[in-house]
Amino acid sequence: MSFIKTTEQASNHNHLEKMSVNELLNNINSEDKTIPIAVNKVIPSIEKLVIAIVERMKKGGRLFYVGAGTSGRLGILDASECPPTFGVPHDMVIGIIAGGDIAIRKAVEFAEDSTTQCWEDLQPYKINDNDTVIGIAASGTTPYVISGLQKCNENSILTGCITCNLNSPLSKVSKHPIEVIVGPEFVTGSSRMKAGTAQKLVLNMISTSVMIQLGKIKGNKMVEMQLSNNKLVDRGTKMIMDELNILEEEAHKLLVEHQNVRKAINYYINGNR
The missing domain is CATH 1.10.8 (Helicase, Ruva Protein; domain 3)
Known part of the structure; x- marks a missing residue:
């Protein structure tokens, strides 16, 4: 099947610079309303991945998110919230971004283009076949992420991905691809918008469902939360x-x-x- 980057297609809206603030906000909001519908369509894929992650984490496995740019930052955000919310160790859910920690705040040129660095970045964690690695890339074409998942597959490590294009190279190397097709962005190609929001929603669903399955919630309460304030x-x-x-x-x-x-x-x- 052919691969078309819908995340790079021309916006459904034009002449943005001529819109009033009210028009801009309403049009952005109208696009954002389509995101939960797109996420709902892939719940079966998310479910399969969550079940597989829980199975491994019950054996002592960990969950890794790998990504570049906005996608990498979203993975780090989700991982960093797990210890205070669910009381788990900081090395249980781990976010890794192309270019290292400096890339959280400032773009590191060409970091996402490396075809070896992702696997190297995973090595200090002594990654093993009880672990799961989820690659996050709106485009589904980021070399850093694709190559990392390829090496994980070679080493019998469970792989998943969150992307916003259908039939992407990333999906093809992922054992559990999650493809949330949100369509063109309000600002053409600005995948920090709808694609980023979709990725955040899916990450929330994955980590929260996994932690509930691991017994970190009682009723609907965060009974394992850290008392940090x-x-x-x-x-x-x-x-x-x-x-x-x-x-x-x-x-x-x-x-x-x-x-x-x-x-x-x-x-x-x-x-x-």
Whole structure:
């Protein structure tokens, strides 16, 4: 099947510079409304990948995101939120960007064009066949990401990808391709917009579903969250109050003592009052 970059196709809107601010905002919003519909169409693909990731993580595996530019930054963002939200170690979900950490804030020229660097960037983590590597690239043509997944396949490491073009080279090297076809961008070729939003939605779905499957949520509460600020301490205290039907003072004392909502609740339920 032929490969056409719909992310590079001409925008559905023209003469953007002649639009009023209100027209710009409404037209951008009208394009953005199509993104959840596109994501909904690929839920079966996301489901298969999540199930495969959970199976490996239960054996001690880790989840890696690799990408360049906006895609790489989105992977790092999702990975960085997992420890505070779900209380997992910082080396359980890992985001890697072409060009290294400096590329998080500033573009590194030609970093995405390397066909060897991605695999080299994975080596310090002693990556193995319990791990999963998800390549993120809106275009589906980024050499850094494609070559990384190819090496992972050669080493029996599970691969997935998130791209916004159909039948891309990246999809062809991924064991679990997720292709969210959002169409042309409002500003032609600016894949930080609809494509970036679609990638963020899918990343949220993957990491959240995986962590729930691994038992990091109770009911609908973040009972494993890190108590890294006063807001989260207050939230944790309220969780304990609601779960155990006790007063705030006692709930806060339990939380401070155990530094974990689940541990505090279990301690109380087991009769240690």
